[in-house]
Amino acid sequence: MANNKEDIRKLLKKLRKYEISIRKAITTQLQGDFHSVFKGxxxxxxxxxxxxxxxxxxxxxxxxxxxxxxxxxxxxxxxxEQIVYMMLDVSASQEIGDPGHQKVDIGKEICGVLTLSAIKEASQVGLLCFSDQKEAYVKPSKGEKHAYQIITKLYNTQPVSTKTNLQAGISYLLNIIKRRSIIILISDFIDEDYTSSLKALARKHDLIVIHLSDKRETQLPSLGIIPVYDKESRKTIWVNSSSSYFQSKVNSTYAGTKEQLENFCRKHQADYLSIATEDDYIPKLINLFRVRNRIRKSA
Structure with a gap:
């Protein structure tokens, strides 16, 4: 337990440094005319x-x-008052990347730094971690103590299920939200049949889609016939990694998902941000909020 608390303190220190960087950069860019980065x-x-x-x-x-x-x-x-919900996919497909820098690790860090930023702007912040079911939920509230509760929950959540069901996660949140809120949905979007639910989320709320990826998913080496372990199904399948068909199918799948999400967000007035595990995500978040503030300032 002591080690957990120490790890969380170190994480908080890291996230506060990131949060300060975001606020300073946006404030400088807007030359003092700084509106809430979470203003919907x-x-x-x-x-x-x-x-x-x-x-x-x-x-x-x-x-x-x-x-x-x-x-x-x-x-x-x-x-x-603005209510902000962090919605994080913690299914097994998120467990790809270097140790400590897997998609799920980056997702948790992004949730943490945005929670701190939103709390500083006096917003209420809630959290939903999901797989194909609710894995963790924290009701929206304000204050630094609440931010610490969210970050602790993020760090300590051990998913029960390995599978993904975006539609179920979105439907759960839609059923409990009582008023228009900012929804920050963080996932690799490796799933099907969630578009209608995502459309309902974008129609009723201010939606920000953060699309996580890892180079291992698209830059597979040509090693011939190899075993590939599917973390969600817990099964191993054999594939010909040197096959041009296999390589093109993998690349087109991820490229197609990215293009579909970008088109969806453009059509339904949602914000889209793509982040790879090897990226420095802070400049990308800063740019996202600059764009959001510029649009809302001119509206």
Whole structure:
């Protein structure tokens, strides 16, 4: 237990250093005009009123308009507090990479540093770790003590299941969230049949997709017929790693997933960020928040 606490203290020290780097870089870039890096749309539906000249036609409430003799638009009120959910895939496919730098390790670090950043901005932060089931959940709250609770939960969670079910994880979160929130979904997205759930998440919330990968998944050496161990199914299969068909299939699978996610996020106004285990992810996170702040400032 003592070793665990010491490891968590070291991790916290590392994450605080990263968090400070993010905040300083964004503040410098915006020359002091620093809005919360987690600021979402921050609005909820309030009422409807008659359309006035200059109103955005996208705000028209067509249901209310169809019932009356005038055109009505939706009005909104600003939310004072932002809720941020960290949603981390901890299935066995995440256990790829160098020791201490596997996809799951990078995912936990990203969750930790963003939790600290969000807490500093007085946001409420919640956590869901999932495989094909809920592995860990922490209700949203504020304060540094709560951030420590989340980071401890991240570090100590030992998944019960090895499998992935993105659809189940997303559905679980959709069922418990009561108001519009920022959702940071971190996964390698090695799964199928989750697009409709992801679409619902993007429609109802401010979605940030962080796509993790490792070079071992796409840069396989040509070693002839070799055994490959599938961590999720716990089975070993034999493949011809020198086969051009096998190599192209592997490359197209991962390239296709990346392209599909990028297109999805562009279409549904979600943010997309690709991070490999060998990357320095801090500059990528900084750039993501610069873009988010620039868009929200001009909105």
């Amino acid at each position: 749309s921050g609005i909820t539906f309030d009422d409807v009123r008659e359309y006035q000249y200059g109103d955005d036609i996208r705000s028209i409430d067509w249901n209310a308009t169809a019932k009356g003799h005038s055109v009505y638009v939706k009005t909104y009120k600003e939310e004072r």
